[in-house]
Amino acid sequence: MSRKLLFPLVVAAVLTACGGGDGSSPAPDNGNTGGTGGTGGTGGTGGTGGTGGTGGTGGSGSSDSPTLTQGLASVEQANLFPAGSRVAALGRSFDGDGGSWLVPAEVRYQDSTVPMASDLYNAYVSGHSYANSAAAIAALDGSDIVELDADGEVISAFIFADNYFELYVNGVAVAKDPVPFTEFNSNIVRFRVKQPFTVAMHLVDWEENLGTGTENNQGSSFHPGDGGMVALFKDASGNIIGKTDSSWKAQTFYTAPITDTTCLSQSAGLRASNSCATTAPSDIASVYAAHWALPENWAASDFDDSLWPNAYSYSNTTVGVDNKPAYTQFTDLFDNSASDAQFIWSSNLILDNEVLVRATIGSSGTGGSSGDFYLSSPALKSKLILPLSATCEGADNGKMLPLSWDNAPEGTQSFALVMYTFPNPADTDFAGAHFYQIQYDIPAATKALSEGDHGTGVYGINSVNGQQLYSAPCSQGADEHTYILSLYALSAPVGSLGLTASTTDLVALENAIEGKVLGSASLHMTRVRYNPNNDDHVPTSTPSDCATKSAAFEDYAGLVSVSCDSSTMTVNTLVGLPDRSQLDVDKPNVGTHSWIGRVPLPQQPSWSVPLVPQYLASTASNLNIHHPIGIAVDGVPILHYAKENAPDEVAQLGQDYSSRDTVLLGELDQCGAHAGNGEDYHYHYAPLCLMDTQDPSKPLAYMFDGIPLYFGTGGGQLTSGGVNYGGGRYTSLDYRPQKVKTGERPLDECNGYDLHGDGSEYVYYSSKTAPYTIGCYRAEASQATAMQTVAAHWENERLQDFTFGTEVELTDYDTLSLNGATWTYIEVTPSADNTHIPAGNVAMILYRPLVAGETGYQAGKDCYRFRYRLDKNDTTGSNDLVTAHCR
Known part of the structure; x- marks a missing residue:
């Protein structure tokens, strides 16, 4: 068709790529059940009249427990795209009930009724790797535009998906990814439609070992892959009318690899696998996969996705695309700032392989808001772990998270906010819930609450102490708990609910707002609490095998990968930059008072750590100041705190290094790190900013003698006017063993703790004062050769x-x-x-x-x-x- 159109032109562009990147018991859903055979439900109609692909039966909310399969699938189609660097095959897995599941997903790649997306960057088609989006659009002749509404406008969608996407608009399939696996490509999709419209996407993280969610990558034949998708929607004038962020809905339908099925859980619509291992399985035949059938008409505008969780957002660093030209050449469309499109996925970027996402895009022209009603917090990282600052271990006994929201339904007169958990995860009766915040009569104009806000609206009572304020969770056991923050948009004006604040609990509020809820948005957060006043978090032995050692890195799988041989654990840094919240107190580099002029750039070195420590009989001066001394669980190396005074200087026990102590001199940022002379980000202090989400029973790092470093103490302002390490959030924490606190068995000069009091096993604990991490090695270390790759250097300084x-x-x-x-x-x-x-x-x-x-x-x-x-x-x-x- 001609490029001269009778209606305004709105353009949608899509990018696809591959990158790097995450309990409670199953709870009842809305009564709909999922099929066990993986067939039946249609996703939507074809862009030119074809039918939707089959996806399984199921309701519009969360289905019930998953169906499990085990081991490799049988190959049904050897390769959908032979030109790719990896095989994009399809296979079938069989469950114990006689049902079968097409893996990695039942896609419509070979359905001719679904158009191929146009290219932004496609190395397989000569001349189709464009310098920018304008050049890519200029190359189109208009025949790519999918007609949905004759009186609509043409939208351009820009999408970057790892690895494969199918895009539906108002239930119609308008595009599919032309490259299902790798190499990395990016695309444009254009369609004529009236605003607002519903976008639904079928996202697939492809696999090479069919039925197991694994691929040959990062030194392992069975490496769990990862996903991630970012999209931006523009109108004819180039105005952004929609973008991916945590307001989208996202639900997983295929999770693998799983080595222990007890790690799976389900609560309030969230299919959680955060407790599952994300390291490469050793026995691929024993690996499980969890499947849920796709619901009927999941792409339709009237599909009810209210019981689906909100999408989780991930940084471009975590997804691992900063070196992919299909992404980096289009950063005018995408970056990782809070105001722009975000990479999204379901709750586990690593294990969730088939994900459906949905959102409403555009305005109705009647003054209504664009997009779905959403709730977010800058304090949350991508895994949505409740930060320590909001628990009873936090400063001032814990404060309510800072919150923001937008796109409230039309007619909203006030908001109500609640935070609660079910001690019995299978429970759905609010009478059995523990609740920590009840807040109502929040004015309709409100879009944010600051941390610890107590001055907005009216507070009901909490179930912890009956007071009319926030009371931080303080669970007694070391089990994982799910905490739910729900925000309700109400048709009831402020002051009209008829409640008495001093007697308003969760049940009373829920009863009062019944029939007045125009919409709701929720955050589902998890947390494992260990009481620092006992030793439940203290290890009983030093980890000395691959499975136990590598478990420390699982929570940071997008930043690091681990493999082992018979004697060594190899830690591969995938990014070299930390994953932090969006709070100012978590920002890297900020706080440095004496700057050496360097900036942190991505690094991908590998590190060697002994599996079994070879203990030394006594402490000794054996730590080289020049070389890294260990590797943190986020893949960032750790160096000694003192500045090197001579080549290969050895730190001497008992020597005062305060005159060249990087911590005291203010050369580090508020999280105890800085960019060194190789423009590499590294710690000289314990990586205490990990503690907002870190499980204190797990190491913060492994030192190069094979001994783990745990958080003991740390943080605070160590000099007058100096850097406030950790922003004051961790200064009161003390996770040292009780015998250290009482002086019965103090830490030695290395910061080593003798686990059994007989010198047979040691672990390290961090300290507020020097040496902060370790002062020497308690076991043999090959420090100079621990870094297995050559550091990068500028050709010209x-x-x-x-x-x-x-x-x-x-x-x-x-x-x-x-x-x-x-x-x-x-x-x-x-x-x-x-x-x-x-x-x-x-x-x-x-x-x-x-x-x-x-x-x-x-x-x-x-x-x-x-x-x-x-x-x-x-x-x-x-x-x-x-x-x-x-x-």
């Missing part, structure tokens, strides 16, 4: 370009858009004695990776563009010093 001086404080770290590209920036605030930054100015350094075709790019190398800006208010960058470097 970057610091020769420009300097802001060391007399600065780093005050912000985020991303911004400039000239159609996304840049990471660090804000540099000068001290009074700084002579490099004009008085009154705040400076910035901006940087981003270069891609093929850009000036300065060199194939096979990591190349970056840098901008040095003396005044952050110069938003155009007209006076920036701009350089490029490769390594």
Whole structure:
């Protein structure tokens, strides 16, 4: 058709790729049941009249318990896309009830009625790897536009999915991914439709070992893959009318690999596998997979997804796309700032392999909001673990999370907010719930609550102490609990519920709002609590086998992978940058008071850790200051706290290093790390910012003698006016063993704890004061050879370009858009004695990776563009010093 259209043109573009990246008992759903045979339910109609693919029977909410299969599936189709670097096969798994399941999913790749998405970047088609989205759109002749509403407008959707997507609009299949597995591609999809419209997507993380959710990757033949999808929707004027974020709905339908089925749980619609191992299984034949049948008409506009969980958002670093040109050439569309499209998936980025997502996009033109009603918190990481700061171990006995929400239904007159848990996870009766916050009569104009807010609306009573305020969860056992935060948009005006605050509990509020709820949004958070006043969290032995040691890294599977041979655990750093919340107190680099001028860039080294420690008879000065001393569970290395004074200097026990203590000198950020001379992010302090979600019974790190480091104490402001490590959140924590606290068995000079009092086994505990991590090794360590890969170095030293001086404080770290590209920036605030930054100015350094075709790019190398800006208010960058470097 001609590009001259009678209606406004709205464009939708889609990107696809592959990257890196997550109990309670099953609870009843809305009464709908899922099939066990994996056939029956239609997803939607074809874009040109074809029928929807079959997906299984089931209701519109959460189905009941999954059907399990075990071992490898039989191959049904050898390869859907022979040009790919990996085999995109289909297979069939059989369950114990005689049913069968097509794996990894029943896709419509060979259905000719579903159009192939147009390309943004496709290395398999000559000339289809475009420099930017404008060039890709200009190459289209209009025949790609799928007609849904004759009186609608053309929308452009931009999508990046790992690995495969099918896109439905109002129940009609409008596009499928032309490359089902790898290499990495990105796409545009355009369709004419009236706003608002429903978007539904079938997302598949492909697998090579069919039926097990694993692939040949990262040194293992059975590596669990990972997913992730980001999408942006634009109208004809180029206005963004929709984007992926945590307001979308997302539900998993195929979870694998599972080595222990007791790790699966289900509560309030969430099919959780956070407790399942994400390391490569050793016996592929014994691996289980969990399947749920796709519900009927899941892509239709009138499908009820209210019982589905909200999507989980993931950073581009976690998904692992920062070195993929199919993504990096289109950062004008996608980046990881809070205001832009986010990578989304279900609750487990690693194990969930088939995911359905849904959202409402666009405005009705009647003043209504765009998108689904959602609730979020900047304090939550992608796994939605309840932060320690909101529990009774938090500062001031715990504070309510900061919250924000948007897209409330039309007619909303007030909000009500509750937080609760069911001690019996199978329970659905609020009479049996424990509740920590009851808040109502929140004005309709409210869109956010600050941390610990007690001044908005009216507070009912909690079930912990009966007070009219938030009471932090403080579970007595070490079991995992699910905590639910629900926000209700009500048609009832403020003051009309007829409640008495001093007697309003969860049941009373739920009864009062019945029939007045216009919509609701929820967060499902998990937490395992250990009481620091007993030793339930203290290990009884030092981990010395692959399964036990590698378990410490499972919660950070998107950042690190682990493999073992008979004597060694190899830890592969996938990113080299931490996964933090969006709180200011968690930002990397921020807080540094004495800056060496470096910025943190992605790194992918590998590290060698002995499986079985070879203990030394006594403490000794045996720790080299130059080399890393251990690897944190997030894949970031740890170095000794002192600055090196001579090549290969050995730290001497008993020596005072305060004059070159990086912690006391303020050279570290608020989380105890900084970028070193290799532009590599590393810790000199215990990685205490992990503690907001860290299970204290698990190590924070493994040192290169094979002994784990646990959190004991840490954090706080160690010098007057200095860095406040951990933002004051962990200063009162003390997870040291009781015998250490009483002095019966103190930590030794290495910060080692003698587990049995006989010298047979040791573990390390962190400390607030030097040596912070360890002062020496209690077992043999090959420190100089622990790093198995050669560190990257600039061809030309970057610091020769420009300097802001060391007399600065780093005050912000985020991303911004400039000239159609996304840049990471660090804000540099000068001290009074700084002579490099004009008085009154705040400076910035901006940087981003270069891609093929850009000036300065060199194939096979990591190349970056840098901008040095003396005044952050110069938003155009007209006076920036701009350089490029490769390594």
